Structures are given as C-alpha cells and as structure tokens.
Amino acid sequence: MELFDWFVQTCRDNPSIPIFLTIGVGFWIGSLKYKGFSLGVVTSVLLVGVLVGQMDITIPGPIKNVFFLLFLFAIGYSVGPQFFRALRGDGIKQVLFAVVLCMLCLFVTWGVAKVMGYNVGEAAGLFSGAQTISAVIGVGTDTVGTLGVSAAQKKAWIDIIPVAYAVCYVFGTIGSAYILANLGPLMLGGIKKVKADTAALEKEMNESSLTSDPAYIIANRPVAFRAYSVTADFFDSPQTVARIEEHLKSEGKRLFIERVRSGGNIIDPKPDLLISKGDEIVLSGRREYIVEDESWIGPEVNDAELLDFPAEQIPVMITKKTVAGLTVDQLRAQKYMYGVSIKSIDRGGVGVPVFAKTKLMAGDILTLVGLSSEVNTAAPKLGYVDRPKNSSDLVLVGLGIVIGCLIGVLSIHAGNIPISLSTSGGTLIAGLVFGWLRSKHPTFGRIPKEALWLMNNLGLNMFIAVIGITSGPSFISGIKEVGFDLFLAGIVCTSLPLILGVIIGHKIFKFRPAINLGCCAGGRTTTAALGAVQESLGSTLPAMGYTVTYAVGNTLLILMGVAIVLMTV
Template sequence: METILHFFRTYPEMAIFLTIGIGFWLGQLKYKSFSLGTVTSVLLVGVVVGQMDIPIPGPVKSVFFLLFLFSIGYSVGPQFFQSLKSDGIPQVIFACVLCILCLGVTVIIAKILGYNPGETIGLFAGAQTISAVIGVGTDTIGTLGVSESEKQAWLNIIPVCYAVTYIYGTIGSAYILGTLGPKMLGGLEKVKQKTRELEAQMRKGSIEDDPALIDANRPVVFRAYCACSDWFDTQRTVADVEKQMQTLGRRIFVERVRSAGKVVDATPDQIIHKNDELVLSGRRETVIEDESWIGDEVNDPELLTFPVEDIFVMLTQKTAKGKTIRELRRQPFMHGIIIKKVKRTGVELPILANTKLQAGDLLEIVGMANDIKQASPKLGYVDRPTNKTDLIFVGLGILIGGIVGALTIRLGGIPISLSTSGGALISGLFFGWLRTKHPTFGRIPDPAVWIFNNLGLNMFIAVIGITAGPTFLSGIKEMGFIIFFAGILSTSIPLILGIWIGDKIFKFHPAINLGCNAGSRTTTAALGAIQESIESTVPALGYTVTYAVGNTLLILWGVVIVLLMS
C-alpha cells in the first residue's frame, strides 16, 4: 500500500489519468434510463482517489479549464451573436429571464439557509447542471479579501454540494420538461397534435410542396431507370423529366444518361430517347415512389458508378443566410443539390420547408461535383474534413481572453472582474463568431472541440475531486440532507416558472416552449426527453438560440454568486 501511495504522490498526473479512465467508464454505465453521467462519475472517482491525500499542482486544472471554456464559447459564438440581430430575439429575452430565475431562486434559497459562497456555487452548479460555473466561482473566490483558510474551506465544500444536487438536477430537469411540461401545456396528446400541426405548416411551400423535406437523417440515393414508357414516345429532354417530377410534387434530378450505349452527365437540354437509361437522385422516400411513368428500374453498374460529393458548407453568404430551406432550394444554383443535414451549435435541426437558415449553420449537401462546385460558393465556406486544429488561434484567443478577464475594477472597495476563466469564455464567443465572417482561419475540427470540451472539463473536475477528497465525507456530514432538498427546489422552481412564462407571456408554441427551457438550462438530456415524449425534433428549433445564451450567462453567474454571497 505504501508503494501505491508513494507512486501517486510522486506522480500526481497518474492519479488524474486514473480518475479520468475510471470516471468515463462509470459514466457510460446505465440502469434503465438512469446514468450518473461522465462529470459526476469523474468527480466521485476523484474523491475516492483523493483519499490518498495526493497534492496536485495548481496550474494543471486551470489550463484544461480554460481550454474547455474557450471551446464552449467557440461552439456557441456564431449562434449567440446571430440571435442578437435576428427574429430569435424573443428566445434571447426568454433565455435571459430563465437564467435570472435560476440565479435568483438559488441565491434566495442559499440566503435563507445561510450558505457561504462555496456552498452556493456548488448548489447552483449541481441544481442547474452547469459544471463550468465551479471553475468561474473558484477563480472569483480567489480574488476575495478573506483569509486563505476560509477560502480553502469554501473551495472544499463546492464539490460536495455539486455532487449531491447534480443527480436531481439532471433527472429532475428531464422529468419536468419531458413529462410534467406537456401536462402543464394542455396534456401530452394536445402538445403532440399541435406539434404535428406545426410540422405540417412548416412543410408548406406553395407549388413546391416537397415530400423530400423530412427527417434530415434520411439518406440520399441514386437509382437507374429505363426510359421505356409511352411518355417517351414524344421527344423529351432532361429538363422535361425534372419538370414532370416537380409537377408530381417531387424534387428529383437526372444526373446521368446512357444513350446509344454511351454514358454522359446530364444537361438540361439533352435529348432523351425511348429506351435510354437515366440515373435519378433524391431522398430515398422520393426516388422509390412509383416511377412507372418512366419505366422499369435497371441494374447498370457502369451507369451508377460515378463520384458524388458529400460535403459540409458553413453558411456565410447573403445569397443563403436568412432564407428558409424552401426559398434556398428555389435558387438556380441549388439545381442538383440535396440538403442532407443542417446543424446549428452542434444540434441537428429538422429539415422542413420553412426552417430558417442562419449564418454559421452547417449544411451537409450531396450532389455531382459540378453542381457542388456551382452551389458551394453561393452558400458559404466549404468545411472540408481535416484533422488539423489552428492552435495559433486557440492559444492567442485564450491569452487575449485571459488578459481581459484579469482586468479588475473596484466598486465600493470590492474587486470585480470576469476572471481569466470568464475572459476565456467571452474570447471563445468572439472568435467563434469571427470565424463565420472569415472562415479561412481558426478551424477547430469537431473531434478537437469534443476533446477540449470533455477532457478539458473532466480534467478540471478530476483535480477538484482529488483535492477535495480528504474533506469530502466531513463535508457531507456538515451539509446534511437539507442540501439535497435545496437542490430540488433550485432545479424545479425556475423550470416550472419558465414553462408558465413561455406559455402565458411569450406565447411560444408548446414544443418550442419546452425546447427553449431545455436550451436556457443547457440540458441536452432534457431535450432528448422532450423529443422522445412528443415524438418530434421540432423542440430543437427552440433549443439552439437559448442554449447559446444560457451557456454564457449561467457560467458567468459564478462571478455574480460569489459577489452576492460574500
């Protein structure tokens, strides 16, 4: 045993990786639908490992936490700034209201119970499931003019309060928004019906009603047919075939033609003779409908063997941003282009005719190389897959944010600053938005963002757990059961009020209302519960804007809480 203790005390970095490995493994375990989640698991494993009384160098946790905050800001920055000047303003205001409710309810409960800044930060972080506030609160506590022993006592109690309240924070939020919320809004069946009506309304598009405008997960297909029906007794062109498809309510393109034994790429004025073979492209549900007016499907490997591009494009151009999907697909440059997927702040949106696109949205499009080449410059920047991260951008961005965050002003003798962590978050927001304006630099691939988010936060949480380990059990005894009850109130009251406010004051559609509440509280688990409950992805339309605002405000509340409670 002494050998193990000596090893981890000599090499504390090994204790961190032990905590990360076991914590991530425990976080993946589920009992029915319940899971502790990665962050809570890492914290609890860290507490156990911390019983060995392992000293961890201070800068370690700060480095990883700054990476995490910068990447969070980078991810939501485009949506955050876009929401301030778009028709998403009501959702922005709602997110601000709910975030203020979360802050106000938690602080009032903490004041009633006589909690110190550390206890309040832990209560807020767990009840609102916003782990990052621990770091911001920790930095702010470090700037207070109190004794070092008192600061350390406050810091040690944070993970105790967080661990106790986080479980209900996660489960309770999902239950309130996924189960109780629909009941508050008229009942589950009524909410489902209104959501179906909204989906139908958003699919409408005059003569261009498009059955292809369905779930973005449906694959795009290419299939070959023989032009052997009587319809081709009259001379036809490729444009005639596509026009006939549109008349039938389908968005299908002719990509290739085999005529007189020769295979060529299709052009609008190309003549199609009877018994020629055609390659049609579109969504599976559209292409496999009855095509007897064309002829039989054929298996022609040579005709069907050709390169098709499937790329991601970041919307930056005025010719695309601000348009609905229906309006965009009417543009001449979109001929031959199938929209396969739309993502906003990492959340996949339902592809409906009236879904409005915004700057910074990521579109996955499929088409022939020539069509892609024509369309992509009119859409924005082609975000081709790469494994390279612009670390110059990351390093200087965090440095600039840290400098800004370190600036301190005094109000009534109280030092006030964003702290380096708050500065890194604000810097991430700015640089994430800047990349939508100048996308040729500052690329952080999704896998790198995942690493920064997950490893960055959990490295920080691991160090918090290990450091607090020796005093964790005594902290549990000190706080008692009342902290769990305080967490239930801090989680439930803002969400219940938020559902009511979204319905009665903001007049949101029920599905959008629930999505806005989930986004404002940055709880992805609750969004999943809502979508499963009402059997629709429409709530995601209320999630993205509010998530960007909520993620920013809830983290920055760490500074406010410490100042209010000190």
C-alpha cells in the first residue's frame, strides 16, 4: 500500500509520468484485436487516461494544446495537395459529394441533438464519436472556451465531450465498416453484382489505347531483373533488341533488355544490337512475366557478373505540368520512360492502383524502378526526386503553426456570440496551405512520412491522454449522465449519413459502386471502412474514390466541430 501511495504521489508531482504511462498502455491495448475487433488507439488512450486520472492528477494546460496543434498541422500538411487541386481539377465531382456527405453528418447530428435535448458538450461529443473524427474533441473544447458563458458552465460542457465521444466511437468505427462493406453492396444490387461491376471497371481502367501492357493491374507488383541464356528457336536468325522488345509487347509483356553478354563481353544494349544463340540477356519487368520467358528465350542462368549492375528504386513527386493530368498509359508512352517501371503511386498516404487509365495528379509520389541511368533520366521529367531524408523542416512547422493560430484567434460577433476558427481551425488551415505550397515547390518544407506519422499519432494521442487523465474523476458520473440513449443516438448519427450517402452517390452522382463506397469511406474519413470495403470486393479500386474525398472530409469535419458547438448553444 505504501508503494502504491508513493507511486500516486510521484505521478502527481511529475505529470509527465502518467501521460507517457497512458500513451504506452493505450497504444498497446489499441493494437490488440479479437476476431477482427479493436478499440483503436485513440479510444484506448482515452480510456486508459480515464483510469490513470482516478489518481486525481493535475496537468498544466498548455501541454495538451501544444500537441493538438502539432497534430492538426500534420493533418493539414498531409491532405493539402489533394484538397486544393481537387477544387479545380477533375475531382470536383468527388469534392461536391464529400461536401454533401459532411453536411449530412453535421445536420443529422445537430437534429438528433436537438430532438434529444443534448447540451453543447454532449452534441460535440456525439458528433466526434459518431463520425469518428477525434480532432473534434479539441476543436469543440477550444470553441466552447470562446463562448460567453460562466466558467463552471464551460467546464461542465468540456468535461462531457470526451465521455460522449467514448460512448459513440465504438459503433462509429465498427458500424461504418459494416455499413459500407456489407449493407452498401446490398443497396447497390447485391455483393455479386457489385463485385462483377468492380471487375468490369478494373478491366476498363486497364484498357490501353497506347500499349497492350497488362502490367498496370495492381500497384506494388515486384519488379525483377533476371538473366537468360539464348537457346530457343526464335533466335535461329539473330534478332535486334528492338525486335525482341516489340515481340514481348505484342505478347502483353512490358519487359526490357538491360544487358547482354556476347562473345564473352558484357554490352549495354542498343535498339539495333543483334542477339544470337549462345548470348545471354538480362530482362527487367514484372517478376511473373519474366519467369514465363524461359520457354521462348532459354533457361535462366545465374550469371553474377552479368547481373552486377546498378538498379535503382526512387520516389518522385509529380510537379511538372506536362505530367500532371496524364494517365499512367500516356506517361508510359513517353520516350524518357524507356526501361522504367512504375511500382506504386502514393496519393496523400494512400496507395492508388496503377491502372492504365489512372490519372496522375500533381503531388502524387511515383516509385520508379529501373537501371540508375534510365530512372535518373526519367525522374527530372516528372518532377522532384523525393529521396528519403531524416530531417524535417521545423522552421515551416513552427512558423506555420504561429501563422495559423494568429489567423484563428481573429473573430467576428454574431450578436453576443464570438465566431472564429479558433487556434485549432487556424492551424489546420495553415497546414493545408503549407502542404499545398510544398507540393508546388518541393525544395522547401519537407516533412518525412515517418515524421508526419509521429506528429499525427503522438500529437493527437498526447492530447487525448491529457483529456482522459483530467476528466477521469468526473468520467464515471458523466457516463451515468449521458446514459444508454446517447449510444443509440450515436448509431443513428453514424448510420443515417452513410446510408443516404450511398443512395446519393448512386442516384445523383452516378458513381460506379466501388467508387461510390470508396467516396463514402473517404468523405467520412474512416480508413477502417475503406479496408473493409476493399476486402469485401477483393479489389483496391475503392481507393480511387477515397483520396480526394478524404482530403475534403478530413478538413470539413474538423471545422464542423466549431459549427456543431455554435449551432447547439
């Protein structure tokens, strides 16, 4: 008992200890799964924080705000390129859909809150949990702090926000995945029909007017370099490199001859170089197609010297106007792409399928694979070679957050109610702008993906940990106050916008089923639902509807945390 008392007093005297205890245990619990079910990291951190908070620990206020602003800036920076380009590009249809879906989320939640007589804090927590937008806990808290009510009233509303969030979040996550992966296909004609349409759309997306290459079907196909001894009858008469590659293309295989051993000498191939029986050649391309080529070339050989040459895999951010807007098919037809394979396309952190008709956007990061000479010739034609680095531009982060906060504190008055973006909303907007600017001018403001992940996850969960610890003493009484009715209200607020969204996407926006479901997942910013939909359909195609709507939804739903508070006052 004395040891426990000592531990409690130590935590009270050193608030950093309970914070990191909450983070460590919360992340561990959040990683656990039972039959596919997981509480998720944010909810786990919150609940562990509530438990730790029973020790009645006081934590200085600025800590949680600092980390929350870091999180918001990272979110804005990540989605900024897709957000602004979608507003003036071909993605405008998906942008409009995301706006409609977010408005449904806001007004359904507001209507339910009004019918149930919920106060400001309950409404904000209901919105945050049911729509699984954890950042609204912070945005709502900041907005409540600007209201012209008593300090006691503010505290009561702020304390109930995380309670209501915790009650509604579990179904918000599980329910969203179930609705979109199971109910959604039923609403669109049944799972068999949706799968058939998805397969047909994949085929359409992969049809090429410029090449018969089927290698675009799925991203992340391994690219390999293999050596073969030329012995097949095809080479009874010598064949040029250009003729061999043309033959491969006619067979639906985009492969390249990278090296040749002839007469004991290793030669870099040229189009008119003749290949004869007894020579050895190195092919590059998708592994499954290279392996198939023994039948008409000859047996594979393990020639270490022949295969000892510099191959490279580099990420390139598309910044050139001549490339943005091209399809993968059109890009592959460019002369400078000879010998270069596109391994994957990353759009705002989400892998986009490498189909022939996949349209490339500025800010996309393409992973190119090929010989160093070929890759380094192609990369500058596409944009900026975004080679991995450990350092982050903290000048951009620091000053960006300052600028956002200064913009956010500016307010106008509607009657007696001050209206502003708050420091939270201002920081999010700053992140959007600076993320977009970085995609336009990639020589500055680099924040590696790993650093963004840390800013995002640690930033939000450090904030949530402090919220849980400080609200711990009143959390149990809060649960009793909101009751089971709030859980049912959360089911309505989660389900109704998604069901209406699927119908609107189908009837009004005329999205194909896979794209429709991806748009719904993106507009609601529910990555878990995207994964469930892709698993249900057996296709990565829904990601084509996810990226643009996610960028818009993530921004609007966070800012709507301000709106739900002001609408419920």
